[in-house]
Amino acid sequence: MNLKPFILVYCVWVTGIACGFTNQDDKILKVKEIEHTGVASFQEVSDLLESQTELHDIDLVNWDAFPYRPKTQFRIAHSNNQIWLKYYIQEKSVLAEVVDVNGAVSNDSCVEFFFDPLADGNYYNFEFNCIGTPLLAYGPTRSDRQFVDEHSIQEQIQVKSTLGTTSFKERTGEFTWEITLVIPAETLIHDEGLQLKGLHAKANFYKCGNKTAEAHYLSWNQVKTERPDFHRPEYFGTVVFE
Template sequence: MDKELRAEEITRNKTLKVKEIEFEGIADFQDVSRLLDEKVETHFVDVLNWADFPYQPKVGFKIAHCNNQIWLKYEVEEENILAERTEPNSYVFKDSCVEFFFDPMADGNYYNFEFNCIGTTLLAYGPHRKTRKYATPDIIEDVIKIESSLGAQSFAEKTGGHTWEMITILPAEILTHNPGIQLKGLKSRANFYKCADDTSKKHYLSWNPIDTKKPDFHRPEFFGELIFE
């Protein structure tokens, strides 16, 4: 029985190696998109953890690091899209939203990066849902670089099928609770998500499985492993 349980744990806890990309100068969104497409494989946010929410959009992501920045590209196909929130730290998870929960030191303290499909960002830090320290709007807007193929203007729900991409550049300085952190060689933990609370096709998908009765992304015990090469 113990061997079976250990085998199940291995299956449920994914490991992702974050490739280092070399680039001289300042990479723009076009550079980042091209290099990720050329050098990095696509991973998928495709785990349906809760039977009450069976809708499954197609969600792929590519991640790498370069010059102490995390480069992240999401590619999404979904029936309905929604983008009503435009203020930093607003409830972007109610819109069409992709998320990156990142525990850099693998110590249980994690950053929740949440992006709606027009790039509005929610960012906080702490050990669990009830204890979060929110980043200031100035830091979010000054440090994070983000571009969506849907633009940056808000809109009501659109039906009929949509495809969109988002490029996010996260300099290590955005990890304000880990000053001086170096990504290269870091062994960390993370999960990647897709949700859309206020759309007609509400859904909750994850990269690494989550074993809870109800949807809950704030569960670092279910993060997978990220190894920065």
């Protein structure tokens, strides 16, 4: 009898993490559950994140050709089967030209959250430019992505940026901005019925700007590729939802 399939299933059952996507260098992030009755406003989400969660840095420069490191941090929690996520950015210029949902927001000043809920190599890439224009797709690789319907994105994901929602050409100087996100589990349309509480997942958090004055590509967990490439689930860290 060939025992290999049974061994693989055993590893997934015990750890909650697919064996092929575990790396000794992976960071481990525990996502706190925040109890809240009713629908939380953006201000409540922001205040609760500020008071009950820790700051995490997105500060790894993985490619020497792109040394610019804007200060980028985030807080994360979950509540009522929603992911609450807030980014804090300080950078020398900001760009916000993309206004179409599922447009090329990574060309602008952008933050990203790549999330593999089942730790099986299939992940969602949540991307937002600095005025909150979203992109969301799903699949196993960069070349195999399925965009989520833009109306579903607009109806389900809540976004608020301190830079507003109006597009603008690149502005240079010293800029500080924040963006708060509320992502319901229902947004994860390829994982119907998913419950966040107790979930052992894989994820990475990014800051980028392909067409900004100084192109940059920062990550939370290290990405060991020759060129900038965020679509590499084998380099996601571990995220445990308490």
